[in-house]
Ligand code: ADP
């Protein structure tokens with residue numbers, strides 16, 4: 117794309133590493149992003165280099181598409197390790213495919229950077245492509261431009277037609293489940309913002325959860341045909357579960373005491389613990405519903421994907437027109453609604 121209409125702004129370096137030498141847009145694409153396509157002929161008919169990439173789709177399959185953008189200063193600190201950032205940029209997108217039960221196939225990457233810092237780009241690409249190789253994802257196109265550091269990925273996944281696990285399919289009486297443990301990423305963020313003190317090891321672990329989330333791709337597809345509704349927990353469990361409740365026309369009753377948290381979260385004072393586990397963002401675990409008679413199948417899917425799955429509540433008939441999340445303790449007593457989901461335009465940064 118040309119830059120004729122680009123406003124002239126002040127540049128900032130994306131990291132503290134110095135630029136070795138100035139590379140052009142096409143050098144950057146060729147050197148760091150153009151890789152041999154892994155699924156040629158099968159899925160990706162044409163990769164990087166032309167005006168469009170071409171993706172083939174076998175009969176009976178549906179394509180799942182999702183875009184997520186990470187903006188420096190909004191979604192990550194400007195000095196975040198670029199290799200981890202490369203991982204996270206792809207991971208948050210793969211998490212959306214996982215949340216539909218789709219199998220990731222390929223991705224595009226739109227990259228705006230204030231300067232061509234090759235050491236930074238090289239490390240970013242290393243993190244991106246390591247996860248891409250693990251998940252068998254091809255990078256098939258994108259855009260590279262000068263601007264405030266912004267990373268935008270679109271992912272393409274596939275699944276048999278009609279099998280996607282949407283948010284609106286939960287049934288009355290369905291169990292609510294969550295994968296993994298919650299709260300660690302929010303604890304890492306609080307630590308980086310200087311809001312609480314962790315031991316050196318705890319800080320490393322919590323910041324790693326924040327910066328290198330594991331997308332639950334295998335679990336997501338294992339739950340096709342079992343889960344009735346699903347999403348990934350990116351903005352906090354209570355707020356995200358409310359999306360399922362609203363879309364499905366039901367209430368969610370969430371047993372706060374059943375929510376799994378890592379030990380360092382469980383050890384925090386009450387407000388921090390519940391804040392991180394129930395309202396903390398960036399965990400990228402899957403929250404889903406399934407009928408009680410599929411209990412064993414859910415456990416088997418978790419086992420096959422090697423991810424812990426925990427039953428944390430039940431879907432009930434809606435008490436009002438808009439589905440709500442009622443947080444209760446293990447005795448069924450309502451807990452104070454002290455927690456909210458992260459909202460970019462409502463939550464103070
Ligand atoms: P156009 O001007 O037609 O939009 P570009 O010059 O922007 O094409 O890009 C050239 C090729 O490189 C295209 O195939 C595009 O998809 C790919 N590309 C550009 N930037 C990236 C990137 N950051 N990652 C992957 N592919 C990229």
Ligand code: MG
Pocket residue numbers: 117258259260
């Ligand atoms: Mg372009």
